[in-house]
Amino acid sequence: MKILIQGGRVVDPSSGFDQLADVAVAAGRIVSIGAVSSDFHANKTIDAQGCVVAPGLVDLAVRLREPGHEHARMLQSEMAAAVAGGVTSLVCPPDTDPVLDEPGLVEMLRYRSEKLHQCRVFPLGALTRSLRGEVLTEMVSLTQAGCVGFGQADVPLPSLKILLRALQYASTFGYSVWLRPQDRDLGTGVVASGPLATRMGLAGIPVAAETIAIYSIVALMRSSGARVHLCRLSSAAGLDLVRQAKAEGLPLTCDVSIHSLHLIDTDIGYFDSRSHLKPPLRQQRDRDAIRGALADGTIDALVSDHSPVDEDQKTLPFAESEAGASAVELLLGMALKWAEADGVALRRALEVLTSAPADIIRAGHAGPRGGAGRLVAGGVADLCVYDPYPEWVITANNLRSQGKHTPFSGYALRSRVRWTIVGGTLAFEA
Amino acid sequence: MLYRRNPQLNKNGELVHLLSIEGLPASILRQVLDTAENFVSVNDREVKKVPLLRGRSVFNLFFENSTRTRTTFEIAAKRLSADVINLDIARSSASKGESLLDTIANLSAMAADIFVVRHSESGAPYLIAKHVAPHVHVINAGDGRHSHPTQGLLDMFTIRHYKKDFSNLTVAIVGDVLHSRVARSDIHGLTTLGAAEVRVVGPKTLVPADLAQMGVRVCHNLEEGIRDCDVVIALRLQNERMSGALLPSAQEYFTSYGLTRERLQWAKPDAIVMHPGPINRGVEIDSDVVDGAQSVILPQVTFGIAVRMAVMSLVAGNDASE
Numbered sequence: 117m118k119i120l121i122q123g124g125r126v127v128d129p130s131s132g133f134d135q136l137a138d139v140a141v142a143a144g145r146i147v148s149i150g151a152v153s154s155d156f157h158a159n160k161t162i163d164a165q166g167c168v169v170a171p172g173l174v175d176l177a178v179r180l181r182e183p184g185h186e187h188a189r190m191l192q193s194e195m196a197a198a199v200a201g202g203v204t205s206l207v208c209p210p211d212t213d214p215v216l217d218e219p220g221l222v223e224m225l226r227y228r229s230e231k232l233h234q235c236r237v238f239p240l241g242a243l244t245r246s247l248r249g250e251v252l253t254e255m256v257s258l259t260q261a262g263c264v265g266f267g268q269a270d271v272p273l274p275s276l277k278i279l280l281r282a283l284q285y286a287s288t289f290g291y292s293v294w295l296r297p298q299d300r301d302l303g304t305g306v307v308a309s310g311p312l313a314t315r316m317g318l319a320g321i322p323v324a325a326e327t328i329a330i331y332s333i334v335a336l337m338r339s340s341g342a343r344v345h346l347c348r349l350s351s352a353a354g355l356d357l358v359r360q361a362k363a364e365g366l367p368l369t370c371d372v373s374i375h376s377l378h379l380i381d382t383d384i385g386y387f388d389s390r391s392h393l394k395p396p397l398r399q400q401r402d403r404d405a406i407r408g409a410l411a412d413g414t415i416d417a418l419v420s421d422h423s424p425v426d427e428d429q430k431t432l433p434f435a436e437s438e439a440g441a442s443a444v445e446l447l448l449g450m451a452l453k454w455a456e457a458d459g460v461a462l463r464r465a466l467e468v469l470t471s472a473p474a475d476i477i478r479a480g481h482a483g484p485r486g487g488a489g490r491l492v493a494g495g496v497a498d499l500c501v502y503d504p505y506p507e508w509v510i511t512a513n514n515l516r517s518q519g520k521h522t523p524f525s526g527y528a529l530r531s532r533v534r535w536t537i538v539g540g541t542l543a544f545e546a
Numbered sequence: 547m548l549y550r551r552n553p554q555l556n557k558n559g560e561l562v563h564l565l566s567i568e569g570l571p572a573s574i575l576r577q578v579l580d581t582a583e584n585f586v587s588v589n590d591r592e593v594k595k596v597p598l599l600r601g602r603s604v605f606n607l608f609f610e611n612s613t614r615t616r617t618t619f620e621i622a623a624k625r626l627s628a629d630v631i632n633l634d635i636a637r638s639s640a641s642k643g644e645s646l647l648d649t650i651a652n653l654s655a656m657a658a659d660i661f662v663v664r665h666s667e668s669g670a671p672y673l674i675a676k677h678v679a680p681h682v683h684v685i686n687a688g689d690g691r692h693s694h695p696t697q698g699l700l701d702m703f704t705i706r707h708y709k710k711d712f713s714n715l716t717v718a719i720v721g722d723v724l725h726s727r728v729a730r731s732d733i734h735g736l737t738t739l740g741a742a743e744v745r746v747v748g749p750k751t752l753v754p755a756d757l758a759q760m761g762v763r764v765c766h767n768l769e770e771g772i773r774d775c776d777v778v779i780a781l782r783l784q785n786e787r788m789s790g791a792l793l794p795s796a797q798e799y800f801t802s803y804g805l806t807r808e809r810l811q812w813a814k815p816d817a818i819v820m821h822p823g824p825i826n827r828g829v830e831i832d833s834d835v836v837d838g839a840q841s842v843i844l845p846q847v848t849f850g851i852a853v854r855m856a857v858m859s860l861v862a863g864n865d866a867s868e
Contacts (some may be wrong), residue, residue: 311759317668317691317727387669429679431647431747433667
């Protein structure tokens, strides 16, 4: 299929290219950006005037609930939600049911997702079997099956000895280890520790749960030489530690969710379970630090942390409800909202959604071929074309995801994805 | 959005559910206390009944075991001539796997007018209030560590009864504030009604510094905490907290924070002593104090019935539909 995208503002954050230009796509690749050769005959022409043409978004945290929810056709709905949000590549954590700890399961997930011809799916393998923190998984076989890294999702490791061994083994082969820093014992609450937790009588998770975990991980990175990606940071103090570790030259990257970027604990309101999230929403000064750190590069990538939850699991008392929110369709809009409010350049807002997360996947070996996360002639044609102007209000009915819960319900967002192209094929058209 | 305004109030700002004292204006608290004054005399009559809730059904839904609170709600409802149905959910549907909201939907279909709810999870009554039919009222009889508003109101009633005016009062709440829904409700009640100073007293494991943000003074020393107080509220120390990482032992707790007759002399001579019950004699409070002249622990229980009658009659009289 040959596609010609005409008249859009083409923004490639990694090169800094930002011009009105035409983009020609053929055979899964970007043929040219700018002047289109006269012998290029498109099957489809996209009028992108007034739109931004960006690399397809790369979301490092999307739960597709597969394996586990095949009966609900969740893979279909969640991948449709992803491409509707302009996401062309996504990383899914291993806490599926069963856990992604065997090559066969990973192959099946990749096979089933590829058959849907929507976005690219990059699974993370479990770091330990069944995420139990006892036995390491077969990381080499899992990588051959398509895993781009290894992690424990939201299940903390029971001991530092296991963590050290896992980091040593993974680093032997150059694999990345993805960890959400949270101490197992201190992290058992449901909201951030602080005045709100105390007032509402909800069990709190102190900032120390995050900082202690980061201290441990960083110390063991030094001795093991492992590359680590920290998932979903939540606190200002945690970011200080990341900043120090990066200054030291350790191979450390990190991300933050759109929820922690925009919300704080008081958004829980009257025990609103839609704000029950992992990590918990913290306080104003944490949010300020997160926003600043995403702008200055301390935080590498912004993720949706898409975790669709059934109605039944959300209509429970706050602490009993399942943590998580549907978010993949909101990723772009929330990034642009942050950039607009904080005066962050569009290039940086798109970088944290495209080239930076793509580099994190690539660092774990089996990343996307060619130039995903970038717009370069000859590179893979993963693109997102969005109109930056229309305003829309987030409601449960507006979401394609089967999970209808988001703490952003009722928020107005600017920008709407019009076309999403994955590997040169039109995956979504509004 | 789910909650555009305080879910306890209708569009006219009237109380339709009692979920927490927090967020209620002082005028509503005073209205409850004033209404309760009228019901105190009902309890002294030969025929202890008024027909205010005749034909209405009050469902006591106790997802967590309680005898005392349930009994006082039952008496209060019966004195208002309501039909009372007691359900120990802890022993029935929840153990059969029925969800909280399914239980509520089923009971609503049985034409309930008021749900009195106790639940072990903070916030559960908010969830129920959001999902009941518009004419149904929800009264929180204690949720997790969050709130126990009728206990808070009966404490306010008791304090007002003995001290008349809140504006010059210093009130100390002693004990396991961290896990206490009663303490939280008392704090909100006292700060809303304008008490001069509210202190919380206990070790750092049970009295976190964050409490200061609720408008109280945090004290870790008993003498500092109850010095020149007008009211001392001792909290029950739950058995499961008495030994472990929060406290080494009941004896050691008593050594530092137990309320004895000698220590009570730090407070004002006319100070009153309150306790939400049930009491652990010799753990948080000495028998001398429980049975002493300054103790108003039994009047609290009596006033509790009048206050619960007031709450039920008030919410039932306010239109909860939009």
